[in-house]
Amino acid sequence: MSLLSRPIRAFRRPPDVAVDTVLAAAVFLAQLAPFTTMREPWSPALYAPILGASLPLLLRRRAPLAVMVAVLVAVPLYDLIGGGPSQPIWYGWLVAVYTVADRSPRAHRLAGCGITVLSTFLVVRPGSLDTAVRGTAIWLAAYALGRAAALRRERAADLEERAVRLERERRLEAERAAERERTRIARDMHDVLAHAVSLMVVQAESGPLVVRSDPDRAEAAFDAIAASGRDAMGQLRRMLGLLKDGEDARDPQPTLAGLPDLAGRVGETGLRVSLTVTGDPAALRPDVDVAAYRIVQEALTNTVKHAGADRVDVALTWEDDALRITVTDDGRGPGAAGRPGGRGLVGVRERAAACGGDAAFGPAPGGRGARVEARLPLGAGA
Template structure:
């Protein structure tokens, strides 16, 4: 299977990220200049404003090059402190956003090492205050160290939260894919079961009539071929869902295809009546597919197992639910016997359960009956 391409964030998320970066750049520029002016800088255009603009511009690419942005920010701050005649206090905070962003990457140890080196240099650079005001010196160095620790811890926490969200998204995606594959397996079973039932009957007819009535045998073989071709088209559509690109899948059978099911069953020798009440055009797609599959599986079971000559299909379309009943006159189990469910009945039950519906199946006087109650999406029934 091909390697999936990197997941691209939705456009609103990308726009919000750009707005956030611009806002952080503006805040950094304004705050840096304000602190410089408050600490006695009289000629901000000599170095303060250019450095502020440089730090702000770097933040616009912080997501793509976090380590580069951090290193360039530190170099700019170092040059500013070495060449300026009076500088605002603080070495760590002007690069606060750069430190936080870099700490979200796998190179967090390098970030901590760089921050520690900058902190040591800051302590040495500020040593002239130690003799005059030891308390101020300790507060300055400790504050810088605490800020560095907070920024790195915040970056680590943010990165962990993003990884957890990504894992949760992947888990949800895998669960959805598993549900989809289970649904497809039910669809495949229904198609194969119906096809084998109808084709098997037609092949038996052809074998019996081959010598006495070649025309009837040929007609039976043509019908078996038609059913087989339709089934192959359905299977290709379903199998495409399991591939990387399900965009070319054909629509699933719906209520308009019930007539084909009935015609196939009649051609196989089963007398089938279809009685519909209500408006099938108002039924949403998902319940419509469920109705089709219930009728398909029930008629296939009747052809394969019941030995029935007649089946009555009754469908009642209501505004809140759909009721499907299929009753045949085959040799059902005794009324007090347990019904052993095969893959067909189990698949129908799971399908309807996923939609909030229910399935009952069992012997009735003179035959066997299946009843499905399917809620209509959006109803409050």
């Protein structure tokens, strides 16, 4: 296909040199056409002005104004030499005028117009008003065609530049969207893995301690490990499905409705979890609902992993225009040895900000423990 497309493109748009060569030859032959009907002998010197009005066209793209001046100098010589047939139209002059209008800057175009107006009565035969008017009309037509071609080319260049710019912007927006999606998936995977692995580690550490003294509790710990693993695998399978083309990954995301179950799983580690709801619950946008669940999940995960706490309180407060989430534990406070800050708490702030809200974390009131607080707007336009 590529071997055929190159000759096709070359045929559709030949080189500029070839076009100008053919054009100069055509103008030369057109100016010689009147000699074919002339019976009287003519002076060979008449070929000089005809060549002078034709050959400069080979350079019309490089120096349009200079070519037009050269043609205007050659045309009056034809009348000065005399003895030849009348030339109805000097085609080389019209081509030169067209080229100046098409390819010259504004200053050169104005100069060309002035030169053309002054030389009009030199180009046509003197004493003929009709010829002068006809020559002026033909010159204006050639100039108008040249300007139309220039404007059309500028318009095509503008459209091409706009298309390139739009394509570049579309590509950049696609890259930004992909980056946002990667960040979201990474954040979700962190939340799922950190929560599940933390619960599994705590249960795995407590299981061997009670396997002989309290077999029922040990069995419950191992069941909790298996349940956490299955839940993590299910959520990871859903998120990884988003990365595969053509896979239907429309399983529902976790929402506030799943908080009691989340609190129950965390409570199986031995941590006492309290969940309280204040105010009248309102409908949430899907992204806000998911963010609320993930914020509570990350706060509980952080407590299980680092706080060394005995109790954690989760409070949902429904306000007129926002949902306020507060998670408070009685363990080691933020900044204490053994409780480092992590990517998860940064993710809490990012999730809240993505929904138009905000989040903060610091020591709990009274100086013991830590507190994570987030405020998520309820409005549809948040």
